Amino acid sequence: MGTPHFGTRASENRPANKKNRGAGNNLRCANGRRSRVGRTCLPFGTLYRNGPIGELRNRGDHERRAPGQSLYQANKIIKFDGCYHGHADGLLVKAGSGIAALGLPDSPGVPPGFARETLVARFNDPASLEGLFDRHGKNIAAVIVEPVCGNMGVIPPAPGFLDAMRKVAHAYGALLIYDEVITGFRVALGGAQQLYKLQPDLTCLGKILGGGLPLAAFGGRREIMNLLAPEGPVYQAGTLSGNPLAVAAGLAVLRLLSRRGTYSALEDLGRKMEEGYRAVLRQYGIHGTVNRVGSMMTVFFGVDRVQSAADARRGDCAQFARYFHGMLRRGVYWPPSQFEAAFVSLSHLEKDIAKTLQAFSAWAREERRR
Numbered sequence: 001m002g003t004p005h006f007g008t009r010a011s012e013n014r015p016a017n018k019k020n021r022g023a024g025n026n027l028r029c030a031n032g033r034r035s036r037v038g039r040t041c042l043p044f045g046t047l048y049r050n051g052p053i054g055e056l057r058n059r060g061d062h063e064r065r066a067p068g069q070s071l072y073q074a075n076k077i078i079k080f081d082g083c084y085h086g087h088a089d090g091l092l093v094k095a096g097s098g099i100a101a102l103g104l105p106d107s108p109g110v111p112p113g114f115a116r117e118t119l120v121a122r123f124n125d126p127a128s129l130e131g132l133f134d135r136h137g138k139n140i141a142a143v144i145v146e147p148v149c150g151n152m153g154v155i156p157p158a159p160g161f162l163d164a165m166r167k168v169a170h171a172y173g174a175l176l177i178y179d180e181v182i183t184g185f186r187v188a189l190g191g192a193q194q195l196y197k198l199q200p201d202l203t204c205l206g207k208i209l210g211g212g213l214p215l216a217a218f219g220g221r222r223e224i225m226n227l228l229a230p231e232g233p234v235y236q237a238g239t240l241s242g243n244p245l246a247v248a249a250g251l252a253v254l255r256l257l258s259r260r261g262t263y264s265a266l267e268d269l270g271r272k273m274e275e276g277y278r279a280v281l282r283q284y285g286i287h288g289t290v291n292r293v294g295s296m297m298t299v300f301f302g303v304d305r306v307q308s309a310a311d312a313r314r315g316d317c318a319q320f321a322r323y324f325h326g327m328l329r330r331g332v333y334w335p336p337s338q339f340e341a342a343f344v345s346l347s348h349l350e351k352d353i354a355k356t357l358q359a360f361s362a363w364a365r366e367e368r369r370r
């Protein structure tokens with residue numbers, strides 16, 4: 001896929017040398033139009049039912065051109081405990097976000113046959129992933145992951161974990177899908193795959209892409225995208241696909257994000273928040289920890305280290321609830337669940353960080369007196 005060129009103009013994306021001569025080729029996207037978006041083809045549309053998941057499930061008897069693999073059928077998907085990938089039947093298994101916050105059971109109403117095709121591994125635990133591949137090997141079509149988790153609170157990938165995931169998936173001929181709905185354009189203009197210098201086979205994007213309006217996209221290797229109709233047999237469409245208003249809003253946001261200094265400014269504000277939070281936890285002897293990647297951050301209470309959904313679930317949600325309401329009383333509206341990420345944005349100023357830290361400090365003082 002090369003460095004992701006999400007949203008770049010055709011003229012910005014011409015091949016500069018032999019090495020990237022694939023870039024700039026005309027591709028036919030799912031809306032039937034020819035598009036010059038480099039080797040990454042991005043049909044704008046609905047993410048999941050008709051998106052990569054549908055594509056993988058549908059491709060049944062299509063030849064899989066993954067390394068070292070020949071023809072076979074694969075119906076299963078691996079996801080990670082605590083990752084959330086939207087309201088797609090098979091992916092509401094062990095999902096984070098609101099499902100984790102409300103403590104809902106997995107997928108009631110989802111036909112068991114769908115849920116059975118979803119296997120669940122532990123984030124930051126390569127052995128759990130390898131175990132699933134050992135057992136289900138060629139039945140696994142793909143691994144889908146939030147490369148930096150945002151739906152069980154923020155959990156960064158441990159060094160080497162994403163690489164291990166890519167290696168094992170490709171060794172078995174499975175595709176690797178990064179769900180960058182949260183991390184795309186947030187942790188870097190090219191998302192987590194740019195930050196960690198690793199390329200998935202497919203990428204899902206949403207939210208930020210539409211500048212707040214309903215828009216989502218997925219893209220990836222040309223031979224996969226060529227499976228989409230009308231080029232290939234996999235149908236993909238949606239009422240809001242390529243919606244001009246949402247695309248215009250998205251382009252405006254991308255132009256703002258492309259300005260020099262954007263991501264260093266976000267990192268700077270994020271770092272100040274993290275350092276301030278850590279200092280307050282220390283000062284008031286509150287047991288907890290802070291996870292952060294760029295502008296994404298979570299404070300977990302009652303735990304020393306959070307590297308997986310199981311770690312996050314061990315956190316003290318009652319204390320989090322006191323924290324949330326304590327902050328709200330002091331004028332700071334933190335995301336209302338231990339299993340959500342807080343984001344620093346470009347509209348935040350140093351004084352907003354200072355106000356947040358003051359509120360946290362005041363709450364911590366009150367909390368210590370309990």
Ligand SMILES: Cc1ncc(COP(=O)(O)O)c(C=O)c1O
Pocket residue numbers: 047084085086087097146150151179180181182206207
């Ligand atoms: C990582 C991730 N993927 C997918 C989704 C689903 O997006 P939507 O609700 O727009 O379908 C979300 C929503 O929060 C998300 O956080």
